[in-house]
Amino acid sequence: MRRNALTPDDAAESLETIRSVLDRTTRYRQISWAGIALAGLVAAAAGGAGQALELSPQDRPAAFLALWAGTFGLALASGWWTTVLKARASGERVWSRKLQVVAAGVLPAFLLGGLLTALLSHAERLDLAPGVWMGTYAVGILAVSHVLDWEFQVTAWAFLVASAVASFALRCEPHLAMGLAFGGIHLVLGAYRHFKEHPWPRA
Amino acid sequence: MAASMKISSFQRLNPVIHERTRLAIMTYIISVREASFSELKAELGLTDGNLNLHMRVLETHRYARVQKSFVDRRPRTTYRVTEKGIRAFQEYVALLERILKLRRRAPADADRPEKG
Numbered sequence: 001m002r003r004n005a006l007t008p009d010d011a012a013e014s015l016e017t018i019r020s021v022l023d024r025t026t027r028y029r030q031i032s033w034a035g036i037a038l039a040g041l042v043a044a045a046a047g048g049a050g051q052a053l054e055l056s057p058q059d060r061p062a063a064f065l066a067l068w069a070g071t072f073g074l075a076l077a078s079g080w081w082t083t084v085l086k087a088r089a090s091g092e093r094v095w096s097r098k099l100q101v102v103a104a105g106v107l108p109a110f111l112l113g114g115l116l117t118a119l120l121s122h123a124e125r126l127d128l129a130p131g132v133w134m135g136t137y138a139v140g141i142l143a144v145s146h147v148l149d150w151e152f153q154v155t156a157w158a159f160l161v162a163s164a165v166a167s168f169a170l171r172c173e174p175h176l177a178m179g180l181a182f183g184g185i186h187l188v189l190g191a192y193r194h195f196k197e198h199p200w201p202r203a
Numbered sequence: 204m205a206a207s208m209k210i211s212s213f214q215r216l217n218p219v220i221h222e223r224t225r226l227a228i229m230t231y232i233i234s235v236r237e238a239s240f241s242e243l244k245a246e247l248g249l250t251d252g253n254l255n256l257h258m259r260v261l262e263t264h265r266y267a268r269v270q271k272s273f274v275d276r277r278p279r280t281t282y283r284v285t286e287k288g289i290r291a292f293q294e295y296v297a298l299l300e301r302i303l304k305l306r307r308r309a310p311a312d313a314d315r316p317e318k319g
Contacts, residue, residue, distance in 0.1 A: 006216050006221070006298070006299075006302055007302075008302055008303060008305070008306035010302075011298075011299040011302040011303050011306075012303060014221070014223075014226060014295075014299050015296075015299050015303070017223055017226050017227055017230070018226065018230045018296070021227045021230040021231050021234070021247070022230060022234055024231070024246055024247075025230075025231055025234040025235050025246070026234075088274065088275060090241055090242065090245065091239040091240065091241035091242060091274075091277075091279055092239055092241070092242045093237065093239070093281075096235065097235050097236055098235065
């Protein structure tokens with residue numbers, strides 16, 4: 001029970017309560033582990049398909065772009081669907097203010113990714129697209145990492161490293177690079193989030 | 204000067220918002236504009252009974268209003284803070300700031316225990 005008088009210590013305590021609650025309200029936790037893992041699986045499958053069908057970005061640019069645009073759309077849709085399910089299960093609004101902050105934060109990076117893709121396509125240098133996509137994706141995550149849990153920041157840095165690897169070491173293997181980065185990193189993140197949300201019961 | 208400021212601050216202290224849990228609830232809802240019962244419960248670590256109790260106090264003072272609806276045939280209770288609630292919250296925060304400013308100006312006087 002708090003005293004009915006306001007001392008400076010009480011005032012400082014109340015401000016601390018406000019500060020800690022405000023900190024909590026900015027955290028967005030509705031990104032589902034299942035959505036992340038599903039996006040990883042879709043990307044890994046697309047990487048395998050692109051490799052098997054030999055969809056070279058130089059020789060078959062339209063097919064290369066169609067494969068990865070479709071993969072992006074599918075991953076986004078699965079992410080949205082699992083987020084909706086999670087928000088409904090917890091009784092929260094789907095298009096919440098927190099999600100609006102996240103969407104507004106990542107959108108510029110995604111638009112930049114689209115613009116750079118158009119430029120690379122025009123210059124017939126789509127072999128550079130995987131590195132660019134990984135880099136802009138990383139920047140998008142970093143832009144909103146302050147409202148996400150710490151593992152998303154690590155993920156963003158992993159994509160930046162992957163961007164460098166894809167741009168220099170794996171430029172001749174775009175599908176392998178895409179499958180490893182967007183597939184592998186998302187699968188690891190999804191698995192981590194799963195175990196974070198559903199820890200094993202202690203023996 | 205400092206003592207008189209403290210007394211006048213005490214007189215204007217809003218007991219509805221000053222209660223720690225209600226302060227957290229008001230802060231949360233104002234920040235996100237609208238919050239569901241389950242969201243408040245989870246984010247603030249409250250029990251059903253506890254949250255119900257505090258929400259009833261806020262509703263009684265017309266600081267918050269409830270909206271009940273159905274989403275996928277499941278009942279959903281959401282809360283918003285009213286204009287009156289926002290004003291009361293702003294006044295409360297302004298009061299906290301004044302008290303802390305007072306401490307910076309005259310630490311010894313401001314820290315003296317006060318009868319409630």
